[in-house]
Amino acid sequence: MDGSFLSNDNVISASRDFVCLRLATYEDAAEANYLRKIYSGRAGNLENTVFALLSHDGQRLLARAGRGPSFRSAVHMAQKMNQIIRAEYPDARDHRWDNERLPEVRSLELAINVAACDGLPLIVSVGDDKSLPQIRKQLLPHAWSEEFAGKFVFASANSSADLRPLGHKPNNFSGVYLVEPDPFGLSGRVMEKIADATTAVDPEGLTSMLNDFTPPKKDHRQHVVSGFQFGFKWETAIPITDLQGIQAAKRLWRTQGK
Amino acid sequence: MYRTFITLCLLTFAVGALEAASPKIAWYGKLEDGLEEARRSNRPILLVSAAPQCQNVPGMW
Numbered sequence: 001m002d003g004s005f006l007s008n009d010n011v012i013s014a015s016r017d018f019v020c021l022r023l024a025t026y027e028d029a030a031e032a033n034y035l036r037k038i039y040s041g042r043a044g045n046l047e048n049t050v051f052a053l054l055s056h057d058g059q060r061l062l063a064r065a066g067r068g069p070s071f072r073s074a075v076h077m078a079q080k081m082n083q084i085i086r087a088e089y090p091d092a093r094d095h096r097w098d099n100e101r102l103p104e105v106r107s108l109e110l111a112i113n114v115a116a117c118d119g120l121p122l123i124v125s126v127g128d129d130k131s132l133p134q135i136r137k138q139l140l141p142h143a144w145s146e147e148f149a150g151k152f153v154f155a156s157a158n159s160s161a162d163l164r165p166l167g168h169k170p171n172n173f174s175g176v177y178l179v180e181p182d183p184f185g186l187s188g189r190v191m192e193k194i195a196d197a198t199t200a201v202d203p204e205g206l207t208s209m210l211n212d213f214t215p216p217k218k219d220h221r222q223h224v225v226s227g228f229q230f231g232f233k234w235e236t237a238i239p240i241t242d243l244q245g246i247q248a249a250k251r252l253w254r255t256q257g258k
Numbered sequence: 259m260y261r262t263f264i265t266l267c268l269l270t271f272a273v274g275a276l277e278a279a280s281p282k283i284a285w286y287g288k289l290e291d292g293l294e295e296a297r298r299s300n301r302p303i304l305l306v307s308a309a310p311q312c313q314n315v316p317g318m319w
Contacts, residue, residue: 004317006283006306015283015304021292023307024284033288035307050307056296066285084302086277095299107286114287114311116317150282184317185310220318227315233314240309249313 008074011144012150014081017092019056025049026236027110034058039065045241053084062088073208099144104134104154108188111155113234116185118153119215123194125156131197132158135176149201151210166190176201176227178209182199183216183223184232228252 023031039045052065071077105111113120125135142148156162175196179188195201286292296303312318
């Protein structure tokens with residue numbers, strides 16, 4: 001998928017009136033079933049990437065779905081999005097920042113990988129069933145603000161097993177932690193604790209952390225070659241069904257007998 | 259030499275700050291969360307799915 005569309009200023013601006021949903025392909029069976037109904041390959045298979053603009057109930061296509069945006073340009077895509085809002089959802093702007101859920105990735109392990117792909121830091125909420133809702137509530141206004149929207153990947157953990165990708169359990173279990181992913185998204189380094197159930201998140205502190213965070217510059221080909229040489233292989237939750245992807249991975253890993 | 263070093267440090271900080279300041283799309287990461295929010299707020303959905311691995315090597319879309 002052409003990522004340049006999704007980093008275009010006009011598209012980002014238009015996206016503020018949408019609920020933006022990015023799933024990790026092949027990481028959840030129920031999501032895969034849903035995606036396959038939205039768009040599938042010629043053989044009915046789920047491909048690596050899917051793109052769609054959908055109605056609020058997630059059932060009706062508002063533009064042609066495909067592996068990526070089929071618009072002539074990012075500007076045309078933004079125009080279409082704005083047109084949808086004017087024609088069908090004129091009150092969408094009223095809800096821009098009143099989201100009621102944190103934009104969390106399904107697991108900490110997956111979130112670290114996603115953060116590495118995005119070159120973003122993670123904010124991880126850690127607590128038990130009692131403290132996690134309170135911690136999440138603290139983060140909501142920051143996660144959904146023009147200042148911080150989309151600049152962190154979010155995840156939560158409520159057990160020692162969940163925290164395994166961090167390599168260690170934070171001393172005082174409950175709280176909010178800033179985590180730096182390694183370049184291959186297989187582990188995360190706890191940079192600091194930024195809040196807990198009783199102390200508020202400091203927005204100036206978040207800004208400072210963002211300014212200090214420098215993700216590694218990655219070359220696509222070099223990253224894949226290095227990952228292969230180190231033996232860093234990601235096991236998806238469900239089998240990959242993108243035919244080109246399968247062929248390419250087989251060619252790469254054949255020599256390691258994997 | 260010292261001035262060059264300071265200039266380089268300031269430039270690096272400036273580039274980092276610019277990158278941090280540039281807006282980004284805010285994504286829900288779970289289908290149920292995004293669908294619930296879209297229904298609740300009556301807003302349309304921008305849906306994207308991508309594999310966080312390339313030829314099974316993680317850390318790259």
